[in-house]
Amino acid sequence: MFGGFVGSNQNQGADWGENLLNTVASNTIRHLFTQCESVEVQVRCQPSSKLLQGSIDSFKMQGRGLVIRRDFRTAAMSFETDAVALDFGSVLKGTIALKQPTQAIALVTLTETDINHAFKAELVRKRLENLTDPRLLELSGGEPVSFTDVHLELLPQNRIKLFAQTHLTNQVVPVVLSCELGLAKRRRITYENAVFEGETIPEGLQGLSRLLMGILVDILNEMVDLDRFNLDGVLLRLNRLETQGKELLFSGYAQIERIPRSG
Structure with a gap:
């Protein structure tokens, strides 16, 4: 009878601890993003009493409408960790501290609209405007060159069609291309096997537009590097895109050394 009473208290404590951890984790994750439509956290721990010692079988998060650094929105993001060892005392203080690193499987969904909005972000535009690449300066007579109005259409089989306007010294040259999206070193998105799409471009500009297309693809291939977006203490890697x-859709993993305090 006494043992049953103790067991009941342990279960109540574990349930209380699980609810507290869910709340603290949800609040912590929300603070990593500029905006957040919804976040759901689920802790798996069997038996539940292990939670009071800071031992968790897995930790799962599902979020929607998560905005990173004000301009980079993900329609959906989820991750599920391996076993986690955390300092339960930190949870009581409203934070989460890991006793040792852990890994998580990550899934991210971006919409075409969200991607095109990201092309308008200052962080992206400053890598596309007022460029002094020697190849561009040769075409512009020494004046900086800008690529603007960049947007894309998602196509089947991991392909896209991309549009841009190139501002040279005294003319605007459109660029239209299609290519396949790929991954390099599991951290960089690449634009592969680019094909010039010149049907809508005036015949007199097609030669110049084709040259500009090659330069733009080179710039884009160096632009989307996950290491520029890593949160403090979290290393992101991608295994697949579709x-x-x-x-x-992206799938990959995160190596989590510590829980970041902010995005």
Whole structure:
């Protein structure tokens, strides 16, 4: 009878601890993003009493409408960790501290609209405007060159069609291309096997537009590097990407050394 009473108290404590951890984890994750439509956290721990010692079988998060650094929105993001050892005392203080690193499987969904909005972000535009690449300066007579109005359409089989306007010294040259999206070193998105799409470009500009296309592809291939977006204490890597209708899906993993305090 006494043992049953103790067991009941342990279960109540574990349930209380699990609810507290869910709350603290949800609040911590929300603070990593500029905006957050929803976040759901699920802790798996069997038996539940292990939670009071800071031992968790897995930790799962599902979020929607998560905005990173004000301009980079993900339609959906989820991750599920391996076993986690945390300092339960930190949870009581409203934070989460890991006793040792852990890994998580990550899934991210971007919409075509969100990707095109990201092309308008200052962080992206400053890598596309007022460029002094020697190849561009040769075409512009020594004046900086800008690529603007960049947007893309997602196509089947991991392909995209991309549009841009190139501002040279005294003219605007459109660029239209299609290519396949790929991954380099599991951290960089690449634009591969680019094909010049010149049907809508005036015949007199097609030669110049084709040259500009090659330069733009080189710039884009160096632009989307996950190491520029890593949160403090979290290393992100991608294993696969796939276009599905008007969405771009990524799957990969995160190596988590510590829980970041902010995005």
